[in-house]
Amino acid sequence: MLLVAIIGLVMTAAALALAARRVNFLRRLAMSGQPAPERVAYARRNAGAELKAQLVEVFGQRKLLKWTPSGVAHFVVFWAFVILATVYLEAYGALIQGAVTGTPDFHIPLVGTWPVLGFAQDLIAVACVAGLAAFAVIRVQNAPRKLGRASRFSGSHLGGAWLILFMIFNVIWTLFLFRGAAINTGNFPYDSGAFASQGAAALLRPLGEGANEVLEPVGLLLHLGVMLVFLVIVVNSKHLHIFTAPLNVLFSRRPDGLGAVPQMRSNGEVLDFEEADPDTDVFGRGTLQDTTFKGFLDFYTCTECGRCQSQCPAWNTGKPLSPKMLILDQRDHAFAIAPYLLASEAEREDLPQDVLALAGKPLVGEQGVIHPDVLWSCTNCGACVEQCPVDIEHIDHIIDMRRYQVMIESSFPSEAGVMLKNLENKGNPWGVPEVKRAEWIEELASRQVDPIEVTLIEDTVPDGMEYLFWVGCAGALEDRAKKTTKAVAELLHMAGVRFGVLGPMEACTGDPARRLGMEFVFDMLARQNIETLNEAGVTKIVATCPHCFNTLANEYPQLGGTYEVVHHTQLLARLVEEGRLTPVTPIEEKITYHDPCFLGRHNKVYTQPRDIMATVPGVTTQEMHRCKDRGFCCGAGGARMWMEERIGKRINTERVDEALTTDPDRVSTACPFCLVMLGDAINEKKNTGEAKPTLEVVDVAQLLVTSVKGGTTSA
Template sequence: MLVRLILGLLITVAGLAFAARRAAWLAKLIRSGQPDEKRSDVMAVRAKTHLAEVFGQRKLLKWSVPGLAHLFTFWGFVILGSVYVEAYGALFDHDFHIPLIGHWAVLGFLQDFIAVAVLVSLAVFAVIRIRQAPERKERASRFFGSHTGGAWLILFMIFNVIWTMFLFRGASAAVGVFPYESGAWVSLGVGELLEPLGTSVTEPLETVGLLLHIGVMLAFLSIVLYSKHLHIFLAPVNVTAKRLPDALGPLLPMESGGKPIDFEDPGEDDTFGRGKIEDFTWKGMLDFATCTECGRCQSQCPAWNTGKPLSPKLLIMDLRDHLFEKAPYILDGKEAPEERPLVGTKEDFGVIDPDVLWSCTTCGACVEQCPVDIEHVDHVVDMRRYQVMIESAFPSELGVLFKNLETKGNPWGQNNSDRLAWTKDLGFEVPIFDGELADDVEYVYWVGCAGAFDDNARKTVRATAELLHLAGVKYTILGTDESCTGDPARRSGNEFLFQMLAQQTVETLNAVFEGREPGTRKIVTTCPHCLNTLGREYPQLDGHYEVLHHTQLLNRLVRAGKLTPVKPVDAGPVTYHDPCYLGRHNKVYEPPRELVGATGATLSEMPRHADRSLCCGAGGARMWMEEQIGKRINLERVDEALGTDAETIVTGCPFCRVMLNDGLVQRQSEKRGENVTVRDVSQLLLESVRERDRTATEI
């Protein structure tokens, strides 16, 4: 008894000291990141998120089979902690049991049940890893680029925890010192198998099992702290520190040293974006260290799925490896002898290749799927900000975009006087803001640059305007007072240009809504990018408005009986494409689908839809950049739509409509989908609500 006590304590002290040294090093490294004061929300809200995502495994359960296996494994760690309490108690007292509950059969049953469930889960993980082996599936495997050897080692160590547990508990039962007389069905069964060996064998076997069980746990602890499986300890912290409600929708304002940058009078030491690894906040560094290399982000990334070099997983892994590589210099406060550029080509020994950085569409699929709440999009945009504003290193097409935005106030470079061209020949008068907002005007209709200047998008805004007119909704447009919200500038990294455009628009809107309470400052728009910027980013600039997407408002009008579909739409089978900035970024999934149903159309979903919808390829200012690597993303999405045999592809975003239409035109030139059209939800609804004997206005 004394020998095993001494041995048990010695390996524990040694194991914990080794682990504590690494844990202290990691904590110091992460704390070295830049301040981030935005993570101090109400703890009750963060506790709720923590419970749902950590203990409820909410995100992992979106992937049903591996999610369930991970749920059992996680709860195995939690529940089997009680077995280690019993194990350490047994070092001191052969007859130890947990006070109050130590003889409770239910606890014994739960311990054995979860251990068996973990074993089954290990088998599931093994099958998944064999079927998804990168050696066979290459880029199609979500484990491509991951450290698969380390993953197998972890599975092996978990297996060792389970079998040593049953050896220790079974031998304890055979010796007669097991706390449970019933309930612990596997342990008692092992005890019955061992009992015929006699106490001369089972007593030393119980000591060996106990020390092995403790030793495996301590070895496992150190392996975790020195491997990608850091997430076992860091994931709960990262989930608790996440952006609320999630890291999608608004981008974070630029800060330096934890304080917002004053773009009118920036400080001399202000850092614009992230130009080196130590420029990231502590949350960014925590993100890098937390990555599980599971590849769920990679499997959903439109860039990776079309042959681009960007993998959100590999990007985070590269940043993590660079952070650890540079850690000795960061912690010592010294400059590295040879500073690698954070963004640069292989020839320049860059950490992140420019083609990786600029392939991102900011669609948010990576953030949506990440089980540990890594904020990939924020990091991509922060690096873009440095490249644009400090290095002036960006795709040449963006130079044209920036010039158009700065001089013309729109990405197309069109004259502002053309913003009202879409209102011609509608058959009714579109109300234009005349300097004072009438009391009965409920909405400002934000047309947006696409709606004003793109021919296809004009069809959408015309249809929406006519529907609002038919429903008797009082609205007004700003006409030539409109300008770009700044979305493409911000997502391409030109934060200075965004600030200029956004402040101008906030001043305009605040003047329009002057005297109105916040709850009556309502805007409706057909563009999800405008929706997101006006409603969720302008509060950063003191612009507070209630912003609706046109599908949301139209759906309310249909439900209220103000718009009544009177005939089934002539569209054939329909498939709906979820715009990223309407769906994932703003969680609007049902209103467009309800409207499609209201028109009498038959909806056929694409395999990737709702929160797993594939991007059209236009986001992140990619709309204005050439796509020269791999397959065009819009072609991939059009191919998926054509696979549903739909005759109409419906969407609710002008950018998506352009991209899908361009892809469809190319496929039709190849004799595919020749009877297919791309339309906005509003066009289908308008066709359905018009009276049978009414001559349709051409839209």
């Protein structure tokens, strides 16, 4: 047994040395980029939230279990690693005790002979084999050679996945080999409970006592050897996520990685645009060296599962953006130029020419690591982040690369340039004079039936006013969205809610500029609005546009503008619940609801719009196949509202095609952008005869006001 112990310990030392060398390389590579002190500070300040995240995301496998078959399989394989750690403790104990006493009958102190532990070890090992079989079936069924682009594994490194499944299988059968032999030699710590090991022992018993005495140390060394080889493979493969996933979850944004876009930082400090120098400061991500350690953690942690890819509206409509490949292409490039990233300036001159050539390759460009069409296809819908089981933040990578392209390279779709000029000059994306923002107010006041006077805040909020109604650019200037604005104003008036609007004093929140990557324009507009709101004494805001809602609630606090912000569906649902609004007139229609991305995934507002529709008599609701956290984008987010869609199928057309499968009388939503995008696609379908001539898209507020006051939908 002494020889067995020496062999086992030598193998262990060699494997740990190789693994440690790789881990040190990965650490140095991650730290070669930009610091992200805000991530560390948040994790320290919110230890409770981080502990909950580890329990729910890592140990509870919450996101993985959303995909039931593969989620359950991963759950049992993950817990096999956790529970079978006790088997390795027993194995090393037997190795050392056998060398010392000559009898490898080690057991874990206190619990080492408890039958329940032996049963748990065997049960999870058997479940692990079932999980491996499930993984194999899933991979065969979803093989890219069969499904092509439709496979979520398209673009993944397939060979590595099969190798890992094979290695895990080797872990299990060698476990039962040495445990079965140990039972036959009398060195097994459990008298009962370990049912599978006892079955293995029954199979090995006919070989005789001598054979089992040989098989026990051989099986022990095989089991340890497989584990050690597996360790070395893991730290050199995509399955590195076994170790990095908890770290990636730890440093992710809470509550779920969506919400506010991180502020621009240079060398860890928030960038001050008045003092920033493009020659010395970091503006977004122009090279991989501009990536933070969290970005590198994202690279290391990607499991190549393709959940993000399968949910991406760009990928699903024939565009080149795959959130998975966006991460993998950067990861592969980082490993390829690692010698350059880790070398000093003097050392770089002596590097091989192929490494220097790769290091000089632009991060974004026609011949770059990331093609511009990939970068500009993103709608910022958040489906990738929502579905990623290891909290990779794909949108952060895209926004950072966009920032560099827009602010330093001035390279972005030309039509977006018009939008930026309009924001700078007129305070709205359409370039309409600011006085036009008050026209809807005049239209409400001049109605012959039920005219409504809306308070225009000119200085400070009047006493007793409950909410500032943030109308938004679309709500004030776009004809279809103005119907929603009027409906909300009318409902608030009927409910007795005192509210006012800024009118011409309101400017765009800056969301289109920030999502495009022009942080300077966002900063300018945001500070202007915050100054206006603070001077007026605003504390509570209701907004109809989810993009405005998200920006005001989640991003303005970064610049000192902290307010209580609600979406109009949240406020209206509460008013209905309190009895201040009562739907009475039936609307005998089948309606399907489209979840706006920035209301749903970004802010988790799913129930209130549906609650409103549920209170309207006569309405029959029918969910689309992709809804709620798996909802499909309209195509307008990420500043795509102001960019032409030239590649593949239009995203709004894809969404309307899905809506038409429910045979609706109307499509409802709760976002002016969605209203416009879905409305345009529906009109196209009407022209080709694919949709009912009466089909239209309306905001849930329009449905509610129709039922509350009777008559036709409010205009």
